[in-house]
Amino acid sequence: MNHRIARWAVYLLCLLLDVSVAASLYRGYLTGWILLPVAVGVTLLTLIDRFQGKHALLRNYPLLGRLRYLLEHIRPEMRQYFFESDTDGRPFSRRQRAVVYQRAKDVKQTVAFGALADMYEPGYEWASHTAFPTKVKPEALRVTIGNKQCSQPYNASLLNISAMSYGALSKTAILSLNGGAKVGGFAHNTGEGGVSPYHLQHGGDLIWQIGTGYFGCRDENGNFSPEVYAGTVAEPSVKMVELKLSQGAKPGKGGVLPAAKNTPEIAAIRKVKPGVSVLSPAAHTAFGNEYEMLTFLQQLRTLSGGKPVGFKLCVGRKDEFERICIAMTNTGIYPDFITVDGAEGGTGAAPLEFTDSIGMPLYDALAFVVNMLKKYDLKQHIRIMASGKIITGFDIMKVLALGADACYSARGMMLALGCIQALQCDSGSCPVGVATQDPTLYQGVNVTDKKERVANFHRNTIYALAELMGACGFAAPEQVNPAALYRRVTRTDIRSYEEIYAPDNGRSAGAALLPGQAVNN
Structure with missing residues (x-):
C-alpha cells in the first residue's frame, strides 16, 4: 500500500x-x-x-x-566529510591525509591528547625504541644504486616519486612533481607514458619507466627501437631506467590509452598516431622468458652508456621469480635494482577483480623477494625499491626492515599536490586538476606553489624517518631490522616482523642493533 x-x-x-x-x-x-x-x-x-x-x-x-x-x-562526499572517522577512511584515512597536507604546507605536524588508534586492536603496529637514541642526519639517508656492471651509479634518496605518466596526470601536475624533485634532490619516475617536455623542464632527476607499449622508444609498428631509446636515455636528467613487468594496481593486465586522451602532444611523446586508441599489451614483445628479459636489460644498460637499469613487478607466481634468480646466476647479468610493487598500489585504474584480488601485498612480496635473492647470493648486486601505500616515516622504516633499500610514494605525492581523494582519477574530471587533461581544471594547479609543497612533504617525511631511526637506535638505514618492529596479531598475541615475515635480509639479529654497530650487507 x-x-x-x-x-x-x-x-x-x-x-x-x-x-x-x-x-x-x-x-x-x-x-x-x-x-x-x-x-x-x-x-x-x-x-x-x-x-x-x-x-x-x-x-x-x-x-x-x-x-x-x-x-x-x-555518498562519497557525505561519507568523507561527515561520517568518516579520523582513522577508518580508505584507501587513506583522514589522519593519514592530514599529515601529508601538514608536511606539504610545512605547518604544525604534532597531534594532541594521545593516540587515536586502539593499541589493543589486532593489526596495530609499533617500533621498539632504545634508552640510548642516536643522531641521524636526514641528508645522509641516501643509497647508491648501481652494481659493477653499471658505470654511472645513481645516489638516490630513500623516498622518491612513484611511476605516474603524463597523460594520466596533467602537465601542471608533472611540472610540479618534477620541480619538487629538483628542489628536494630526489628522483621522479616517469611512468610508462614516456619522457615528456614537462619531465625535463625543471631538470629534476628522472627514472624512465618502459612498459609493454614501449612509449617513447618504439618504432612505427609498436616494437622496441634501440635508436629511439638511445636518443632519449642520453638526456642528462634520465638517471636510471626501469623496465615494468607488472604493477600492483593491475598485475597481469595491459591498458588502453583512449582516443580522446591521445592528443597530438601526447602522441608525439609516446611515438604513436594521434586520435586513435593505443593498446599497452599485458606482455612484452621484446622478450618472452627470463633469459631474454635479462639480455634485454643488458641491452638497455649498454645503450644508456652504463646507467642503472632494473625491473618492476608485482609478485605473482613465486616459482617464476625464482627462475629469474636462477637465470641471473646462470648468465651473470644482474639488474642494478628491482622495484617490488605491492598489490595495494592504486594509481592505475583497473577492473575491481584486479584491484582487489590479484597480486601479492607489499610486505609479503618484499620479504619473499629479499629471501630469494639471498638464497642465490644475489642481494649484494641488487638494490630493492618498494612501493605501495608509503606516505609516512614509519611506512618507510617498515619496508627498510623487510629488506628494501629505498622506496617510492605515488598517492602521497598526489596528496602533497592537493589531491583530496575524490576517487575520480579515471574519470578525467579530477576536481583539483591533478589527474585530468581538462585545461579548465589543471590550470588550477599553481606549479610555483605546488613544487615547493612536494619538496616540503619529502623533506619533512625524511626528517620524521631520521627521528624514528634515532629513537630506535639505528644509526644508518642498513641497521633497521625486523626484530624491532611489532604487530598485534590478536588482542593477546604479539609478534615481531622477524617472526611474521622471517626475512633473511642480513638484518635479522634477534634484537635491535646497537648504535653504530656494523652490518654485513
Missing part, C-alpha cells in the same frame, strides 16, 4: 502544481509566470521517467526515484 501511495502522490502533486499555475495565469498573477517553467519541467520530467525503459526504479517511482541517484552521487 505504501509504495502505491508514494507513486500516486507524485502524480497528484504534479496535477496540483499544474492546476495552480494555470489558475494563476488565468487570473493574471505574476506568480503564475514565475512558476510556469517549474511546472512544465516537473511535469515533463515525471512523464519522461514514467515512460522511459532503462531504469525500473524511475519507471515505478517517477521523479521520486531520482532522489536515490542524487544520494548515490553525493
